[in-house]
Amino acid sequence: DTAVSQTPKYLVTQMGNDKSIKCEQNLGHDTMYWYKQDSKKFLKIMFSYNNKELIINETVPNRFSPKSPDKAHLNLHINSLELGDSAVYFCASSLGGQRGVETQYFGPGTRLLVL
Amino acid sequence: AQSVTQPDIHITVSEGASLELRCNYSYGATPYLFWYVQSPGQGLQLLLKYFSGDTLVQGIKGFEAEFKRSQSSFNLRKPSVHWSDAAEYFCAVPGSGNTGKLIFGQGTTLQVKP
Numbered sequence: 500d501t502a503v504s505q506t507p508k509y510l511v512t513q514m515g516n517d518k519s520i521k522c523e524q525n526l527g528h529d530t531m532y533w534y535k536q537d538s539k540k541f542l543k544i545m546f547s548y549n550n551k552e553l554i555i556n557e558t559v560p561n562r563f564s565p566k567s568p569d570k571a572h573l574n575l576h577i578n579s580l581e582l583g584d585s586a587v588y589f590c591a592s593s594l595g596g597q598r599g600v601e602t603q604y605f606g607p608g609t610r611l612l613v614l
Numbered sequence: 615a616q617s618v619t620q621p622d623i624h625i626t627v628s629e630g631a632s633l634e635l636r637c638n639y640s641y642g643a644t645p646y647l648f649w650y651v652q653s654p655g656q657g658l659q660l661l662l663k664y665f666s667g668d669t670l671v672q673g674i675k676g677f678e679a680e681f682k683r684s685q686s687s688f689n690l691r692k693p694s695v696h697w698s699d700a701a702e703y704f705c706a707v708p709g710s711g712n713t714g715k716l717i718f719g720q721g722t723t724l725q726v727k728p
Binding site: 606 | 657702708709723
């Protein structure tokens, strides 16, 4: 079984559309994260949730809205997609007890291309 | 503010040769340090991490890293590289607070020649 899974794996869409990416973890972890990896492979955290509560909200445009229906799921909804949103989006999870030093387990990524 | 620098964007080594990937950090207190690997088309996987104690840390896949406070470095090493080691390698430090935020370096792309 995949520990951290994301759907879809690839997403090609037009500018201005709204899209969602889903993430699920079956590790029993309390904390989940969204990262963005740009075309230069630079990784930056966007959001994190601990047991459905938002704990990190970096300076991300408010077109991006995370939603955590339960602690095993963290979805990312993006409104009014722009060309600059093209990137690979990674979901990750960790135990949640000592978040600063825990191993994070990453999903395979969702490759978003905005045309 | 915490930061990580990986000076080498791209490194090519021959299969069987030794490898050292550099990582320099800036951290206010005793650093926690991580190395993650990203294989092509995959997510990231933890190779090893340092919190305290022995400055030489062993990880998975035959990798090790040495913490040197005097040089603010945490270089990753492997004595003999395999073709399957070709990947992107990221050094990381935690952000402030117990949020789980990781600050990643720019990454080093490792190419392995047959």
